[in-house]
Amino acid sequence: MPRPNIGIFGGTFDPPHIGHLVLASEAVQQLNLSRLLWVLAPEPPHKLEQPITPLPHRLEMLKRTIANNPSFEISRIEIDRPGPHYSVDTVRLFAEQHPDADIILLLGGDSLRDLPTWRLNTELVAAVSKIGVMRRPDVSFDMPALEAQIPGLTEKVWFIDALLQNVSSREIRRRAASGETYRYYVLPSVYDYIESNRLYGR
Numbered sequence: 001m002p003r004p005n006i007g008i009f010g011g012t013f014d015p016p017h018i019g020h021l022v023l024a025s026e027a028v029q030q031l032n033l034s035r036l037l038w039v040l041a042p043e044p045p046h047k048l049e050q051p052i053t054p055l056p057h058r059l060e061m062l063k064r065t066i067a068n069n070p071s072f073e074i075s076r077i078e079i080d081r082p083g084p085h086y087s088v089d090t091v092r093l094f095a096e097q098h099p100d101a102d103i104i105l106l107l108g109g110d111s112l113r114d115l116p117t118w119r120l121n122t123e124l125v126a127a128v129s130k131i132g133v134m135r136r137p138d139v140s141f142d143m144p145a146l147e148a149q150i151p152g153l154t155e156k157v158w159f160i161d162a163l164l165q166n167v168s169s170r171e172i173r174r175r176a177a178s179g180e181t182y183r184y185y186v187l188p189s190v191y192d193y194i195e196s197n198r199l200y201g202r
Contacts, residue, residue, distance in 0.1 A: 003101055003102050004034040004035075004101045004102070005031060005032055005033045005034055005101065005102050005104050006033065006035050006036075006037065006094065006098055006101045006102070006103055006104065007024075007028070007033040007035065007036040007037065007104045007105075008037055008039055008075075008090070008103060008104065009023070009024055009027075009036060009039065009106040010040075010078075010087060010090065011039075011040070011041060012041050012052055012058065012169070013038070013040060013058055013061065013065075013169070014169050014173070015053075015058070015061050015172060015173075015190055015194060015199075016058075016061055016062050016065040016066075016186070017168075017169060017172055017185050017186050017190075018165060018167060018184075018185055018186065018187075019167040019168070019185075020065070021065065021066075021187075022134070022162050022163070022165050023106060023132075023134040023160065023162065024038070024066075024069075024072065024106070025069070026134070026160050026161070027104075027106050027132045027134075027160055028071045030132075031104055031132050031158065031160075033071065034071075034101075035071060035073060036073070036106075037074075037077075038062060038072060038073065038074050038075065039075045039077060040055070040058060040059060040062055040074065040075075041078055041085060042078055042079055042083065042085070043083050043085070053199060055079070057193075057197060057199060059074070059079075060193060061193055062074060064187060064189040064190050064193060065186075065190055077090055077094070078090060086120070087105070087118060087119075087124055088118075088119060088123050088124040088127065091103060091105060091124060091127045091128055092127055095127060102129035102130075103128050103129060104129055104130045104132055105124075105130075106131075106132045106133075106134075107131060107132070107134075108133070108134055108139075110139045112131070112146070113140075113141040113146075115146065115150060116146065116150060121149075122150055122152070125150055125152055125153050125156055126152060128156065129156075130157075130158050131153075131156045131158065132158050132160050133157055133159050134159075134160045134162060143157070167185050171185075172200075173200045176194060176199070176200035176201065177200050177201035
């Protein structure tokens with residue numbers, strides 16, 4: 001019997017948007033995932049100097065975003081343990097909890113590009129079976145150069161084929177703060193939540 005594939009999709013999700021859903025849904029199908037765990041980062045070490053929406057708001061928006069897909073689950077693996085939280089530690093914990101499954105890490109193209117700056121990046125790559133990557137139209141990277149810095153990376157990377165979505169949480173926050181339209185970049189329930197709670201400077 002084949003080992004199940006469990007996907008891990010981490011992020012601040014501030015806010016979660018349609019680009020996240022496109023990556024996640026395509027990953028479930030193309031990587032044959034039995035489950036996709038959304039790992040909400042309470043305080044990402046690389047964003048300590050940036051203002052981040054309080055965790056309860058981000059958690060509620062994420063719950064609304066994934067509510068209608070039975071393959072999606074929210075993991076509290078980082079919420080319920082003290083930080084700092086690094087992906088390599090999170091992946092190792094998942095591997096311990098699911099010894100009979102293959103762990104697949106999902107990344108955006110920008111995260112793949114920046115992977116050499118991540119803590120214990122070689123160990124992280126070695127700890128997962130695959131790394132599913134969605135390209136962004138505005139992000140480019142040099143795989144040979146990345147391979148030179150992180151040996152073994154190339155054989156783990158699987159590019160996810162999808163209609164490209166040039167949407168980002170940062171741009172949504174900017175649009176919301178400036179009064180520009182952003183309604184259709186997030187689910188209706190998330191849009192209503194942002195507006196009713198006056199997030200992002202509304």
